[in-house]
Amino acid sequence: MKLFNITNELINNQEVIDKVIHHNAGAVSVFIGTVREMTGEKQTRYLEYEAYVPMAEKQLEKIGDEIQEKWPSAKTAITHRIGTLQISDVAVTIAVSTPHRQDAFEASRYAIERIKEIVPIWKKEHYSDGEEWIGNQKGTEKYPEGRPERIEK
Amino acid sequence: MKLFNITNELINNQEVIDKVIHHNAGAVSVFIGTVREMTGEKQTRYLEYEAYVPMAEKQLEKIGDEIQEKWPSAKTAITHRIGTLQISDVAVTIAVSTPHRQDAFEASRYAIERIKEIVPIWKKEHYSDGEEWIGNQKGTEKYPEGRPERIEK
Amino acid sequence: MVQILLFASLAQQAGTRKISLELDTPVTIEQVRDHLQNQLGQLTGIENALIAVNEEYADLTVEITKGDTIAFIPPVSGG
Amino acid sequence: MVQILLFASLAQQAGTRKISLELDTPVTIEQVRDHLQNQLGQLTGIENALIAVNEEYADLTVEITKGDTIAFIPPVSGG
Numbered sequence: 001m002k003l004f005n006i007t008n009e010l011i012n013n014q015e016v017i018d019k020v021i022h023h024n025a026g027a028v029s030v031f032i033g034t035v036r037e038m039t040g041e042k043q044t045r046y047l048e049y050e051a052y053v054p055m056a057e058k059q060l061e062k063i064g065d066e067i068q069e070k071w072p073s074a075k076t077a078i079t080h081r082i083g084t085l086q087i088s089d090v091a092v093t094i095a096v097s098t099p100h101r102q103d104a105f106e107a108s109r110y111a112i113e114r115i116k117e118i119v120p121i122w123k124k125e126h127y128s129d130g131e132e133w134i135g136n137q138k139g140t141e142k143y144p145e146g147r148p149e150r151i152e153k
Numbered sequence: 154m155k156l157f158n159i160t161n162e163l164i165n166n167q168e169v170i171d172k173v174i175h176h177n178a179g180a181v182s183v184f185i186g187t188v189r190e191m192t193g194e195k196q197t198r199y200l201e202y203e204a205y206v207p208m209a210e211k212q213l214e215k216i217g218d219e220i221q222e223k224w225p226s227a228k229t230a231i232t233h234r235i236g237t238l239q240i241s242d243v244a245v246t247i248a249v250s251t252p253h254r255q256d257a258f259e260a261s262r263y264a265i266e267r268i269k270e271i272v273p274i275w276k277k278e279h280y281s282d283g284e285e286w287i288g289n290q291k292g293t294e295k296y297p298e299g300r301p302e303r304i305e306k
Numbered sequence: 307m308v309q310i311l312l313f314a315s316l317a318q319q320a321g322t323r324k325i326s327l328e329l330d331t332p333v334t335i336e337q338v339r340d341h342l343q344n345q346l347g348q349l350t351g352i353e354n355a356l357i358a359v360n361e362e363y364a365d366l367t368v369e370i371t372k373g374d375t376i377a378f379i380p381p382v383s384g385g
Numbered sequence: 386m387v388q389i390l391l392f393a394s395l396a397q398q399a400g401t402r403k404i405s406l407e408l409d410t411p412v413t414i415e416q417v418r419d420h421l422q423n424q425l426g427q428l429t430g431i432e433n434a435l436i437a438v439n440e441e442y443a444d445l446t447v448e449i450t451k452g453d454t455i456a457f458i459p460p461v462s463g464g
Contacts, residue, residue, distance in 0.1 A: 026189035036179035121463025135462030274384025288383030
């Protein structure tokens with residue numbers, strides 16, 4: 001059972017949740033990212049995700065390690081989907097269990113923020129009027145120090 | 154499809170999640186409360202929940218209304234189980250979808266806090282060495298103003 | 307006739323969850339509560355219970371009338 | 386021989402995701418990057434891409450050696 005994985009298949013939320021439920025968990029915070037149709041005035045028709053798969057899985061594991069360090073009794077599982085996704089499809093499911101609820105919420109939120117910082121996955125929006133790689137691909141903003149904040153080597 | 158309900162059956166998390174997924178949701182924050190074995194030194198064998206069912210469902214709906222007011226584009230579903238629950242069983246599942254993730258986390262957390270304040274559900278712990286109704290049943294603490302904070306009439 | 311509902315530790319102490327009461331005149335919830343304790347003996351914690359009338363939280367001073375359902379709600383512990 | 390991996394907009398511009406490069410002597414990633422642009426033309430955004438060597442983030446100044454895999458990682462947008 002892989003706690004951190006990238007998949008081409010539909011994500012089964014319950015499968016991710018089951019990976020973190022155990023006898024001393026009292027709370028599970030699950031975050032599910034889904035494909036939204038409207039972003040401001042722009043209408044998404046579908047999305048494509050690609051990943052540097054082996055490194056992305058390692059980086060997801062690293063996020064799990066960071067969570068373990070910050071919230072020692074947390075257990076984390078993350079599945080991110082790649083390929084072509086339609087509106088309302090699940091792109092990512094994060095589950096974190098902890099004995100008490102506050103930690104679960106905080107750790108789950110931490111996980112999604114970190115995914116957006118350090119995991120090599122890219123999203124291309126296919127809008128009704130064109131397409132675009134998301135995430136400052138044009139180099140108009142620079143990462144501080146040439147790398148995303150908080151990346152540790 | 155009832156968005157807010159009390160049930161005697163096992164909770165199907167995905168069913169609750171499905172109630173809030175829609176084309177302009179981009180984030181779903183799910184909170185799952187499970188039965189934890191250890192609380193400090195105390196070992197739980199199993200739990201019993203009871204509810205004032207019709208009022209509890211109304212109060213859950215009220216929480217949904219409060220969320221709608223605070224986060225207008227949120228959609229909320231809550232299922233709470235009653236009866237006898239074993240270790241790791243799901244007692245409550247809350248799902249909140251929003252266009253953006255921050256609101257989903259905040260609203261989901263708001264929902265669980267409010268459940269613990271205003272919804273007439275009671276938990277009896279069956280420990281390895283005795284049993285206890287949880288929630289200050291002995292009257293050793295008084296609610297401010299004789300009622301839980303933030304209850305509005 | 308009014309219905310009185312008890313839950314959790316209150317129901318356990320009373321040995322019942324539901325009591326029917328004949329009312330001659332309108333009474334306050336406080337009076338109902340006193341009456342209950344005369345009938346059933348001391349119910350520990352009832353002073354601290356919230357009150358719901360017809361499934362809505364209400365004050366002790368509310369007058370109840372025929373057909374009402376009064377619930378004594380010990381501190382809740384769901385979630 | 387080293388492997389160079391391109392992703393997202395960089396792969397799209399380059400028309401390929403994977404390039405093999407013969408190395409005579411150890412070179413820095415910066416030199417690899419310059420070489421790539423000589424070969425493929427200007428890749429918009431490559432200046433801003435992070436670098437991973439063998440699946441770990443690395444600095445531009447790192448020297449690479451035979452068998453290494455160098456990935457150019459445009460700003461990520463998962464989640």
